[in-house]
Structures are given as structure tokens and as C-alpha cells.
Amino acid sequence: MEDVFVSAVGAFGGAMGFAFLLNLPRRTILPTSLTGMLGFLIYVVLYRYAGRGLLASYFFATVVVTVICEMLAKLLHLPSTVFLLTSLVPLVPGYNFYCAMLALVKDNGARAAACGLEAIQIVAAIAVGAAVTSVCFRVLARRSFAKTRRFR
Amino acid sequence: MEQHSIDSRLELVCLAAQLILENGGETYRVEETAARMAKGLGLPDAHIAAFPTSIFVESGGQARLRRISRRGNDMKRLALTNDVSRRVERGQLSFEESQRLLEGAAAAPGPSQLTLMLGCGLAAASFSLLFGGRLGTFAVAFVIGVLVQAIHPLFSQMEMGVLFGNFTGGLITAIAADAVSWVIPYGSVNAAIVGGIMPLLSGLLMTNAVRDTMYGDLISGVTRAVEALLLAASVALGVYVGLELAAMLGGVLL
Numbered sequence: 001m002e003d004v005f006v007s008a009v010g011a012f013g014g015a016m017g018f019a020f021l022l023n024l025p026r027r028t029i030l031p032t033s034l035t036g037m038l039g040f041l042i043y044v045v046l047y048r049y050a051g052r053g054l055l056a057s058y059f060f061a062t063v064v065v066t067v068i069c070e071m072l073a074k075l076l077h078l079p080s081t082v083f084l085l086t087s088l089v090p091l092v093p094g095y096n097f098y099c100a101m102l103a104l105v106k107d108n109g110a111r112a113a114a115c116g117l118e119a120i121q122i123v124a125a126i127a128v129g130a131a132v133t134s135v136c137f138r139v140l141a142r143r144s145f146a147k148t149r150r151f152r
Numbered sequence: 153m154e155q156h157s158i159d160s161r162l163e164l165v166c167l168a169a170q171l172i173l174e175n176g177g178e179t180y181r182v183e184e185t186a187a188r189m190a191k192g193l194g195l196p197d198a199h200i201a202a203f204p205t206s207i208f209v210e211s212g213g214q215a216r217l218r219r220i221s222r223r224g225n226d227m228k229r230l231a232l233t234n235d236v237s238r239r240v241e242r243g244q245l246s247f248e249e250s251q252r253l254l255e256g257a258a259a260a261p262g263p264s265q266l267t268l269m270l271g272c273g274l275a276a277a278s279f280s281l282l283f284g285g286r287l288g289t290f291a292v293a294f295v296i297g298v299l300v301q302a303i304h305p306l307f308s309q310m311e312m313g314v315l316f317g318n319f320t321g322g323l324i325t326a327i328a329a330d331a332v333s334w335v336i337p338y339g340s341v342n343a344a345i346v347g348g349i350m351p352l353l354s355g356l357l358m359t360n361a362v363r364d365t366m367y368g369d370l371i372s373g374v375t376r377a378v379e380a381l382l383l384a385a386s387v388a389l390g391v392y393v394g395l396e397l398a399a400m401l402g403g404v405l406l
Contacts, residue, residue, distance in 0.1 A: 010281030014350070017275025021351060022176065022225040023263045079234045081177060082227040085356060094353030095283065095346055097380070101388030127362035
């Protein structure tokens with residue numbers, strides 16, 4: 001349980017730090033950080049506790065994050081990128097890429113390959129999850145656009 | 153709209169596209185925004201192509217080209233430009249007004265260096281928790297994050313500044329994390345290093361690269377992927393050199 005709590009604090013703070021770095025509008029900082037935390041917790045619970053696969057855990061976490069971000073974007077009339085970039089930060093495998101590159105400069109090819117492949121797997125899961133969900137929202141938005149005149 | 157020349161209208165379309173591209177928008181969003189601007193400004197036949205390093209806009213035989221050399225992330229500018237383009241499309245903004253708003257967005261100062269330093273520190277400290285750090289590591293990673301962001305302006309004007317900045321960031325992170333652990337054993341050195349370099353890392357770039365590719369922007373996807381790998385490599389090299397230097401120093405000092 002302590003592990004989950006530390007993960008929650010880490011993901012929340014990490015997303016919030018990036019919210020400042022990416023200069024998010026002030027009213028979006030808190031919801032974005034919370035979304036980032038939720039996404040990471042979903043991943044932690046699915047992967048470490050429920051024993052689901054690596055790709056599935058990242059995929060479902062990303063889908064939930066993207067759905068919330070797209071809804072926030074509609075609600076606050078801002079482009080979804082504003083929310084999505086920051087909320088995905090705790091999930092995105094920067095560490096694995098670093099790990100692969102560090103192994104390369106340390107002349108450890110096998111470890112570089114292992115880390116790099118894992119990074120590519122995770123990136124694929126996140127990118128597919130985010131893109132598929134976003135596209136669904138765009139199709140839905142286009143359909144309701146004619147009726148409501150409200151933009152996303 | 154018609155009293156303005158095609159040239160000046162294309163210039164405005166280009167400015168909007170440039171603002172989105174320079175501040176962290178996806179390639180499809182750049183083209184979408186430019187198309188919306190062009191439609192609102194009475195150039196519905198405009199052709200637009202955007203790449204991470206350049207923008208082309210063409211309408212009625214006249215064309216504009218912009219070279220993009222600075223790519224960052226500023227969500228306030230992104231949101232403002234997006235808003236302007238939507239209002240222009242619906243005819244709610246005049247040419248002059250939208251020009252004024254976009255030029256204002258381009259000239260607006262980013263967040264202050266203090267905010268960036270605190271944000272970087274917070275991100276670094278928090279990420280160290282995700283890699284096995286506890287309270288001691290949190291504090292050390294916070295200081296490292298602030299340091300890494302503090303040296304950032306030194307490199308922003310330099311040629312190949314991003315690479316050098318990331319290399320130096322990794323170097324400082326590794327040396328600081330190691331050096332502090334000689335004086336105060338605060339916990340996992342590795343967690344402090346990983347946390348400290350997290351704000352420099354480019355997993356986000358890589359994810360965007362794959363998303364661009366999936367949207368059919370193949371050139372953008374490959375370009376961004378190469379950028380992400382290059383940045384990760386420069387950070388890793390910095391950390392490696394830093395660890396080696398620290399080990400040598402430690403051998404002399406201790």
C-alpha cells in the first residue's frame with residue numbers, strides 16, 4: 001500500500017512539475033496533475049497488482065487519461081494537447097530510453113537492446129491508446145458540431 | 153478580408169502555424185490550424201504542409217515558407233493561437249485584431265526562470281520517488297532539478313544548444329547525486345540521477361513521434377523520433393561521463 005501511495009505522490013508531483021515547465025494555463029494545472037496521477041495509478045494497479053501484461057496496462061491507463069483529457073478540453077474550451085502532454089508524462093518511458101542509451105555508452109549491447117525494445121513497446125501502447133481515443137472523440141465531435149455550435 | 157493582399161493574409165496563416173509548431177503542437181494540429189485560418193481569411197484553396205523544421209503555405213500561386221529552428225512547449229501560446237484560429241474561422245475576428253493577438257502571443261514572455269526552476273525541481277524530485285527514492289532522495293533530486301534548469305539559459309542561444317544543455321544536465325546530475333552521497337548517505341543514488349534527468353528526457357517526444365506517424369505525418373514522425381533518440385543519447389552520455397568523473401574524483405578525494 002505504501003508503494004501505491006508513493007507512486008501517487010510521485011506521479012502527481014511529476015505531472016505538476018511538467019505543468020509549470022510547459023506553461024499550462026493556471027486553471028488547468030490541478031486537473032491535469034490529477035489526471036496524470038490517476039493514469040499512473042491505473043498502470044501500477046494493473047501491472048504490479050493485477051498482474052496484467054505490460055502493453056495492456058499502459059494501453060488502458062492511456063485510454064483513461066485520454067478520455068479525461070478530451071472531456072476536460074471540451075469543458076474548458078482548450079486544445080486537448082494542453083492536457084494530454086502533461087497527463088501522459090508519468091507514463092511515458094523516458095527512463096527506458098535513457099537506460100538503453102546508457103547501456104550503449106557503457107558498451108552493454110544486450111541490456112541496451114532489452115531496454116530499448118521495452119521502451120518501444122511502451123511508446124507503441126501509449127501512442128496507439130492516445131491516438132485511437134482522440135480519433136474517436138474527433139469523429140464524435142464532428143457529428144455533434146452541426147447541432148450545438150460548441151467547439152471542443 | 154478582401155482589402156488585404158493575399159500576401160499579408162498568407163503571412164498571418166504562416167504565423168499561426170509557426171506558433172503552434174514552435175510551442176508543442178502535433179503536426180496535424182499545425183495543418184488544421186493553418187487551414188482554419190486560411191478559410192476564415194478567405195483563402196479556402198490554400199495548401200499547407202508542415203514539418204518539424206519548416207512550414208509551407210500556398211494559395212493562388214503565391215507561397216510562403218518558414219524555417220522553424222526553435223521547438224519548445226508553451227501551452228498558453230498554443231491555446232491562444234488555437235482560440236484565435238477558431239474565431240477567425242467563424243468570422244468573429246477581423247484581420248487586424250487577429251494579427252494583433254497572434255503577434256502578442258509570439259512576443260509574450262514565457263514563464264519566469266524562477267517558476268521553471270521550481271517546476272523542474274518538483275518534477276525531478278517527484279520522479280525520483282517513482283524509481284525507488286524516498287524522502288532523502290526527494291530532497292537531493294529537487295536541488296538537482298533546480299540546478300539543471302538554472303544552467304539552461306546558458307545554452308539556449310548556443311548552436312547545438314539543446315544537445316550541449318542536455319549533456320551538461322546529465323553531467324551535473326550524475327556528479328551532484330554522487331558527491332552528495334559521499335557526504336550524506338541519503339538513499340538511492342540511481343533514483344536521484346533518474347529523477348534529475350527526467351525533465352530533460354524525451355519520452356514525450358517519442359510518443360508524439362509515433363502519434364504523428366499514425367496520423368500519416370510520416371516525415372514528422374521519423375524526424376521527431378530521431379530528435380528524441382539524439383536527446384536521450386546526449387543525456388545518457390552526460391550521465392556516463394559524470395559518473396566516471398565522480399568515480400575518479402572520489403578515488404582521489406576519499
